[in-house]
Amino acid sequence: MEVMGKLVAIKNIDRELYRRVKAIASLEERTIGSIINEALRLWLSLRMDKMYDHWLRIEEAYKENYKVLVEKYDDLCKKCKGKYLVICNGKILGIFNDCKEATLNAYNKCSRHAFVMKIGDSIKEEEIELGFPVSFP
Amino acid sequence: MKAYFSQSEKPKVPMLDVTVYNPPLNKKVRLNFIIDTGFAGGILIPLDTYVSLNLHLFESTKKVGKLATGITIELRVSKAILDFDGIKIPCHAYTSLGVSKNLLGREVLEKIKLTCIPKQDKMLVEVDP
Helix, strand or coil: CEEECCEEECCCCCHHHHHHHHHHHHHCCCCHHHHHHHHHHHHHHHHCCCCHHHHHHHHHHHHHHHHHHHHHHHHHHHHHCCCEEEEECCEEEEEECCHHHHHHHHHHHCCCCEEEEEECECCCCCEEECCCCCCCC | CEEEEECCCCCCEEEEEEEEECCCCCCEEEEEEEECCCCCCCEECCHHHHHHCCHHHCECCCEEEECCCCCEEEEEEEEEEEEECCEEEEEEEEECCCCCCCEECHHHHCCCEEEEEHHHCEEEEECCC
16 A cells, blocks of 8 residues: 555555445545545444454454364264264364253363354355344444 | 333334343343344344353354345354243344344244334233243
8 A cells, every 4th residue: 555645545456346336436426535434434443342352362263163164064964963063272172962061061161262063054154134223333 | 031112212112121141051141132123133242242151152153144234244153042031042142343232133033922012112021931
């Protein structure tokens, strides 16, 4: 990014995204600058949450555990469908017959993040409808 | 458990006061939820409440929350248990950065009987074992 007085040049902007923003900005009689400012304010406001550090720590452990989940899940679905899987600290903690046993083990042995999942349930990132009012700071 | 209309906002808001437990039932918190028929999930809670119940230790894979405007946000998902005067109902608990209100959605509403008569400020809730 280069800053020249009031001008800021930004590399690697998605051209298609920029084209769409420009078209909508024109319809709303707004400048691209005002839209970029709004987007930056929203991005920052989410990170001003007092829990952002917690979110990052959970997220780091989530990624480590997710990698294991994706690697092993198909195989587990073939062998242990219907049982409960616990993953934490980047490895499989155990496979349990019931949910309560699985959650107790996760509670006692995990700290940063854990997956407790019924083997066979979808692991895809699905959409869920959120109503209003969800408010941001 | 208490169902009521909150007069703190106009128009008044249907609310449900419920205790939320983590899955091993060793942590709990009593929360006031806005009843939100536009939310398809169980409960949506702020991240600090989610972490205080240790719900990050019982997660499933993340979901994408879609607002009525089409904007999407990343949601963490965990298991939780709601206590309606001794009757426990499992549900999914969701959170994200910036969430500041507690919502109770259709995943829970379809498991209870709820009668709202806003004109008379009356709300009745029944939960079968």
